[in-house]
Amino acid sequence: MTHNLMNFKKIKISSVIIYLFLIAGALFMIMPFLWMISSSLKDVESIFIFPPQWIPEKVNLSNYTELFTSSYYNFGLYYFNTMIVVIFRVTGMFIFCSMAAYGFARLDFPFKNLLFMIVLATMMLPIQTLMVPLYFEMRFFGWINTFKALIVPHSLGAFGGAFSIFLLRQYFMALPKDLENAAEIDGCSIPRTFFSVMLPQVKTAYAALAIFTFQGAWNDYVWPLIVINSPKKYVISLGISLFLSDKAALTNWPLLMASSVLGLIPILVVFLFFQKYFMQNLVMSGLK
């Protein structure tokens, strides 16, 4: 009895220590965000106060209004453009990547393994090494300064699509073969089987994919920097990095921080919507 009680106590104490450890870590993780939000509400002068002032003396929302209303920054437009790109890219990726994933998981055709290796190999290519030839290609297609350049390559699995294909393939592979056999007996063709039998089965995987794709599209920086020149077509990451174009000093840090907060909010909302399914689905995929 005493022994049991001791044990119980020990577990309790260790749990508390673990909990405190996790909270301390979380504080470290969230610190830069708190700093970002706090700075975005300050004016230029009070940002240089040390020790850091976590709660601004006088809350100042003018940085946010400036980002939407000034003639130079137009975050409303950047939101709109980014949404267009994200919606098309996520849709495109769902269609093409799940088709490919199914093909690799369940269909038999020559060179399958080789082709799958090629897909995986694309995860290793840093886009910076491809930038110049890619720009030439975009010019050849007449896609410079168009959303096509931001949507088509990614929808077709280039630049990070491999990860989605890999993940979805795991899902398809985990499904029982009986499903297809039954469909085949019913006389379903392969595409029909795919769209009406198999696809609904992996519905849940889309939460994880939606988050990954949304995240990739929302945060994409190097590629839009190169293919989009006109401010009318700027996406959110370019809007934020506009502060890098002001070579000279006198950086408006509060404004910059406010723009970073604006860049964070939508993705955070989407993440919070999907995160529960997201965790479950990663568990299901097993990542083998």
Next chain:
Amino acid sequence: MKKMLKFTGLVLFILVLSTVGVFAAGNGEKAKEEAGGNVTFMMWGGAGEKATVEGYLAPFLAQNPDITVEIITPPEYGDVLQTMVAGGTPPDIAYFGFPEFVQYHKEGQLTNLQKYADASSVFDAADFNPGHLASFSDTASGDLYAIPKDWSTYVIYYNEDMFDKAGLPTPLELYNKGEWTMDKFLEVAKMLTNDEAHGLLFNYGRWKTFIPYFAPDWIESTSKLNINTPGFIEAVNYINDLNVKYGVNPTPDQLRDISPADRFSQGKGAMYIIGRWMTMRYLKADLPFGWNVVPMPEKNGKAHTWVDMVGYGIPADAKNPDAAWRVIEYLTGVVGQTPVAESGHAIPIRLSVADSGAFLRSVRAGFNNEAFLAIKDAAPVLVFDNFVKIFYDTMGGKLNLVFTGQSSAEEACAEIQETVDRLLKE
């Protein structure tokens, strides 16, 4: 049910975002893109620069309704310009700093502007400083490949209130008495250094400003640099001592945390060495103290400075070079330069405007605009081979080691010399 609610919420959220955007996008979409008279104009300098140039262009655009100008201020200016030029889709007009100009011209990526200049009634070569035009001309044919946009010498901005409070004569008063020497400069810097402020704010990245005082001939030719020399080493030690020995300048670390420009505007420095472009910024920031400018100090009767120059160029593959020229012609003409002079934004590139008094009267009464023109023989340096890599990366990087106390001037200069000799051959 709960799921449905969540989903509907998400859809609504996206809709709201999109609607916000549609309203904002409304204005932008109207601009006609295919119109023959649209000129894409790429520049750096962020929001401030864009607004200023739009102001200059407004009267021109009102008179020339057939031309529209689309201003682009990309993040990472240099990288984006290179990609656009390489891909054959450059802007119609772009800013070219003097070193980059040489690279673009060498590769044949710039339009020869001589025929435009010859045919123009607005352009007048005699009204430019011949040195400025020469910087943007082909060395063999003498043809112009860019038109100087503006230029600046480096001067010393100073905080009048700090000098007054300390009971010291201002640098301008010393200058007018002919006492503005390097020794005096250092002396006042020391006297104005205290716990709250530094006597001097000097960005170590602009080491170039002090080199000519000790090693005026460090650039011998496009393929020979003299860096491992007593003069150059002395210059590096001088800059380093401003912090290490005299403590008048902040450390590089401190300057990274708060830039010298910010420090000056916050009253944390008495003197700040920088070019003309800060004048407008400080004017707009409405500094809460009196400030003025004075030329760089003299050493053995001679003052030195550094000249930064920028030109307007039309890339060779520009779609609309004719309209682009009309814009450049206007901006560099007497009419276009007058508001530049009046606002005090930059030193006018047109001599007649610079001398007209508009520039000298600009900013406010008593502002010493002459300081920028005081050193008569100031000219841009010779652009040597592999300039960008050598100047910014090799030299800037190694010298920074000295300034952060991780290397000695002797060591650094020897290492730079070795690397530079190799890079000049590439």
Next chain:
Amino acid sequence: MSAKTLSILASPRKRTEMMWGFIFVGPVILGILIFMGFPTLYGFFISTFKWTIIGKHPEFIGLKNYVRMFTDPDFLKAVKNTFVYVGGVLLFSVPLSLLLAILFNRKMPFGEVLKIIYYLPVITMMVAVSMVWRWVLSTEYGILNYVIGFFGAETIPWLNDPKWAMPALIIMSVWKGVGFNMVLFIAGLKNISPMYYEAADIDGASPFRQFISITLPLLSPTTLFIFLTTMMNSFQIFAQAKILFAGATSEASGAGPDNAANTIVVYLYNNAFKWGHAGYAAAQGVFLFVILIIITRIQLSLQKRWVHYDA
């Protein structure tokens, strides 16, 4: 033709399957070949030229760019730094995320909220957080120095001292990525059947013993995946270095003091876009590609020997 291929051709059913197989993977394969395959080959091609990116007349120089690469001290240093960086990130990120996953693998108040906080950096834009981190790491005004100051540590010039530049970069990258790996580990842990632990409890194995002989082996597919993706991503480090070390005192961005944080992609980017050595940069791209392929090969063969699958 192999026997397998022949057998596919033999049956009409198999032939239909083959056709649909190609149709299904076709768009993606086409996309990858056009947008990644061709540029890669093109990269090989331009790596044999002396070419400034804006130059109209590239000069063929054979393998000289490759020779230059192995005699260029800056490049060799960038390679070394890249390995140090990748090693550093792996060393901290993988064990730390595993530890977090194990600690989170229980019920606790606000556990979900805490998990989301750890994941927050993952979903944030690299450009934005890098700019925030310039502040965090600032010597005089940075919150990191402020925090370590509480524990009596001396102020560290994170971004200005060659000794500290790389640790600063690693700290930021671990912060950015640890949440992602943690989530993957949590998923992996959930997939281990409780059966094993129950059996071990009956055998009286200590928690540590259970960790070594059950958790680690059964988690090895996840660990391998995490190892691989973290490594691939780390080799491509770019945006955070470029912004953290963007020139305060020097125009050469992303290399850090005395090139102490210079890495391969940053160096090749500067060569291509800042210094006009595009052909040379392409050769470095090829080099990086070869390294990554070699590493993948090694890992795949390790996988066969080392990874246990829960049958």
